[in-house]
Amino acid sequence: MHIRIINPNTTASMTAAIHQAAQHKQASAGTTVSASQPDAGPVSIESHFDEVVSAVGVAEEVLKGEREGGIDAYVVACFGDPGLLAARELTRAPVIGIAEAAFHLATLVSTRFSIVTTLGRTGIIAEHLLQQYGFSHHCRRIRAAEIPVLDLEHHPDAAFTRIVEECCRARDEDGIGAIVLGCGGMANLTQQISREVGLPVVEGVTAALKLAESLVSLGLYTSKHGDLAYPRPKAFTGKFSELSDLELPHRS
Amino acid sequence: MHIRIINPNTTASMTAAIHQAAQHKQASAGTTVSASQPDAGPVSIESHFDEVVSAVGVAEEVLKGEREGGIDAYVVACFGDPGLLAARELTRAPVIGIAEAAFHLATLVSTRFSIVTTLGRTGIIAEHLLQQYGFSHHCRRIRAAEIPVLDLEHHPDAAFTRIVEECCRARDEDGIGAIVLGCGGMANLTQQISREVGLPVVEGVTAALKLAESLVSLGLYTSKHGDLAYPRPKAFTGKFSELSDLELPHRS
Amino acid sequence: MHIRIINPNTTASMTAAIHQAAQHKQASAGTTVSASQPDAGPVSIESHFDEVVSAVGVAEEVLKGEREGGIDAYVVACFGDPGLLAARELTRAPVIGIAEAAFHLATLVSTRFSIVTTLGRTGIIAEHLLQQYGFSHHCRRIRAAEIPVLDLEHHPDAAFTRIVEECCRARDEDGIGAIVLGCGGMANLTQQISREVGLPVVEGVTAALKLAESLVSLGLYTSKHGDLAYPRPKAFTGKFSELSDLELPHRS
Amino acid sequence: MHIRIINPNTTASMTAAIHQAAQHKQASAGTTVSASQPDAGPVSIESHFDEVVSAVGVAEEVLKGEREGGIDAYVVACFGDPGLLAARELTRAPVIGIAEAAFHLATLVSTRFSIVTTLGRTGIIAEHLLQQYGFSHHCRRIRAAEIPVLDLEHHPDAAFTRIVEECCRARDEDGIGAIVLGCGGMANLTQQISREVGLPVVEGVTAALKLAESLVSLGLYTSKHGDLAYPRPKAFTGKFSELSDLELPHRS
Amino acid sequence: MHIRIINPNTTASMTAAIHQAAQHKQASAGTTVSASQPDAGPVSIESHFDEVVSAVGVAEEVLKGEREGGIDAYVVACFGDPGLLAARELTRAPVIGIAEAAFHLATLVSTRFSIVTTLGRTGIIAEHLLQQYGFSHHCRRIRAAEIPVLDLEHHPDAAFTRIVEECCRARDEDGIGAIVLGCGGMANLTQQISREVGLPVVEGVTAALKLAESLVSLGLYTSKHGDLAYPRPKAFTGKFSELSDLELPHRS
């Protein structure tokens, strides 16, 4: 089984870190994990604007994967799940977002959870996803450590301290049983945080990897009946002209 | 007052038609309406994938408008409101989507409405928007005429007939008081449809134009406090490198 | 275009103030704004009881307007939108409530807002309206300055100070991007408050005026198909006998 | 115990019929039931407009009752629950609407119910009440027999036949366990309908009577803490001047 | 009329106390109240686990009652309403849970309420019931006094003090009009608490008793059409073999 993790931002070191976290710790024997990142896009995703641009990169990485062939599932490794439904249209393989993955698993080990994310301004993105996915009532509170995404790389110790602080507040004040980490860049910190906080801490990259494996091994695939069917081929112009008249490998 | 209508697809004839419909019929004296379309993107928007690509075009058109200066508000003229929140981050000017505009106005003239759109597969996009905007309970049903978007240009008579048929079914079966037309390309047909059907028929382009005028004349602007603040400047790579380190005119 | 603002309470000085605020500042060239108030009813509206009585006044003012003729739209200028659906039944002209108007526009310039109103006891009225209109999730908090409505006239400086205080708390504590002012009597204070607070501040009278203009210029009218159709004429007794066997001008 | 049933319309024969149905069949030993109707208002309630006018009558009947003294609870006997919250503000005695009463009891004998009402145009009133009271998910469908309210008196046999027909459809098509009758004028038909249809059929007048008795015997009273506190006394003008400076008996 | 109160736990002294509270104070003349408790089960109910076991006891007590005959309605006297829908399947008599009863009546005397319960860990049970019954929006907050259920018997004074403290906080901080007591063991304290707190305080046992009386006197019965029909008879094994091939007295 081959699962491709797409890091929607273009910071290669973050792609590598996510890849390593996923490959070394969580993938089942027999699962190959590869990681990619878009050729073009923002170095981190901290706004609706960043997200909109990165969503194109996600779609393009899925197309690239489909042309390569042999990829059984995709993971979209940014907590806003950018381009998730578009990516699903482009392939019969399962595509899992890390926010949805973390929400799903958190509800299986607790009745209520809180989210601890990087910047407060992205809270609204999580709020919209919770509503769309159906988990608004399961999330007590969205908390922000107020650290920029790349500080997870550049100032890891300070970032870790801030995140643990906020997780402990969530544990003590929110009436919850579990915490969802709201950033793909926190993947390698999960177990440490969980030990410090004493609660199940759910991180999306590894959660999505496991959900992807689950779907593949069950023979479940992205539905091509109805609104996730392959998009109608058509002309695209300008810098997107390569997207014209897509011939999707699995379409025929 | 200068309002810029952004047609998120790249079909120039559709941009022209929307411009004409807006300019000639609905703009107030004293309002200048201009129209633009992205340099790059799909020729029509009929899937999540098309939408994701067009959202970048919308954001870029807002950036272009901000550099030009003198634009008081923007309208995003595709029924899925692609890139709406991203566009709002990029400017202090109001930005209005045509789906939201149509929903808002429909609730002011009726207690319940139905949507008549082009392709059934885009119904889920409308459903997600209704939920995010708060109008799920006001919409009785989403109906599709099952005509591709560009057929509105290429086979206008057949398209018109199909749309009116579906509107009449909505009127007779859905327990509604108004109809929302679910495609920017139907702007020039609104009054004819309304006459045939005998109900208020709300079309988003002109609705959004009026809401934009309203906000501007009230001195209301896109909030820069909290989650719609200008995005943090940062590096973008590859074909999006022009988006790096944005200097937004109104930021300082 | 002629828009009639109905002040649902019977305090003439407040009607005049609302009229002036609307006429001088916000009406478009070509729009005539007139204002009226019921012959009978409470001098201010601060409870369900006051609201129920004022709703009759609103309906009677619409009937009066319909008999006069030439009125293109109505605004109901009390934050509880008293009698709104009844008023809509009585006319083909658009009728806009100031609470709904403010909610609609606030969602166009921010993702989340708070309401600052006069008395805490009327919060439940706003809460019910938010739910009916679909905006419960967009409103973070309803705050009360705890000042009686008529203090806005009698002690304007103290009232202004209290309102600004509460708006600043909303800005700093609620995670919002905009504020909705919860009383028609605050119309003339909006711009000052907005300056003090540094956020978009949405006031309903002017918002409703603009929405009314928008609907009229788009040719949109209150649906007469279904549940907002003209009421069946019938006998009314006692002090309401004048309402018997209504002959509504536009019915035929 | 003395319970006052207020018929919000002004048709005396309907008041008498409701009184009789309540008094003879359902009141407990020891409960006195009296009935009243407003001095002024519509002869039947079939629209938002009728409802708005009747709400004043309801409030005035409560005030009259409070001046009389000795009334332990009130029932508002119109399916739209007109003026319910206003009435609650005016007294410490429980006030029960017949729509809410029927909804509450229907959920105790079934998991899902349908409503069978008179005119389709009033369905929206029921829909708004279901939402406000929290029962939207318990009601599968609102059905209308499309008979004017007073036909229940003038053509009782035809009306009965139509209602039973619609109830049988609800039973066979809606996946429900109980039916709510959506009009106070159906009170005397309940048991016959229930026999014909073979389901629990819940009628609001008698349901409300029992809920009122329940609250009184439990010593429960309308809360005067918070938003149902007595309204602030103030001036009312014109035909409502008698409402000025209310001195409510229980206030002191 | 004979109403059977089932105490779902097996503490006989609590059964006796509930019986006494119900019989002496609240039952109408002509109503016989009896009380029972399961032969087997937990001595108090403070977790999902306790609740699951007690639900079997509730069902068995209903079966026992049906075999006895002459019972007109049942009350399930634990705040989690354990086994409520199962109990309803087993009889045509009304079955009322004390949580639902308290919620229903609280919404009739206030617009918003808070719950004061024993242990915080059972808050989730109340939360799930509020959602299922439709009252999520009517409940502002679930508060726990953090006292084990049997302390209500063993340390009644300390328990009373803690409960009153928490009720006062609810009154002062939650923006409510009424309080729901979240434990059957508080039945005999209700009036004292209400006096101390100065709000309507709703207790479920007596509330359920009155609702049960109401349904019986209205001739309303648990629907046997659809999902509350008698269960299909079948084999049960092991310690539940007595439940095999149930012959329910009212089935034929």
Next chain:
Amino acid sequence: MHIRIINPNTTASMTAAIHQAAQHKQASAGTTVSASQPDAGPVSIESHFDEVVSAVGVAEEVLKGEREGGIDAYVVACFGDPGLLAARELTRAPVIGIAEAAFHLATLVSTRFSIVTTLGRTGIIAEHLLQQYGFSHHCRRIRAAEIPVLDLEHHPDAAFTRIVEECCRARDEDGIGAIVLGCGGMANLTQQISREVGLPVVEGVTAALKLAESLVSLGLYTSKHGDLAYPRPKAFTGKFSELSDLELPHRS
């Protein structure tokens, strides 16, 4: 890794079939799957009553598993998820219900799904679970093949035909992308049904198995902080006395 599947009914042949389906087809290399069933309880689960009794069996099987030791996760293999939260209280191991598992995975491969279950009367159980888990909006319709659970064993061909028929109707009429099979007894039919229907068909037993494996391999465990903490030990009486003063292996 050792996963224990608990069949909540007491039909050994069904336990064996479920075990076989899970073990042979879906378990990962390295995962041991065992299956058990309660000593006591109903032979099939087709009502709230059956479910309440089976929930005790589920809890007892978890206790038995905890005493055995070495079990890493549990699956509750009845579509109503009986006793799920109680089971979670009793162990630190993950416990997954097959209804929740199927719902979660269905939302990952489609935007909307329908459920095809055995008996219509159990639809309400699914409806309540959808609401509690947050998936009400993702499920378009609950359909019943109207076949008793044990017919899946006794008349497998007829049952298969009926289920496929109903699945095809769902595919053609409901606007969905996937189907959830609403009965544990359908586990071995999934792939055949999926082939006939041409949609992703999600079956809960295998879905739950995969989710359980996922949680275990991620080191995620049922939260013991808050409302899923181990239950307070206490006395149980009668046939449940063995549950008294539980000493849970992992508690210390």
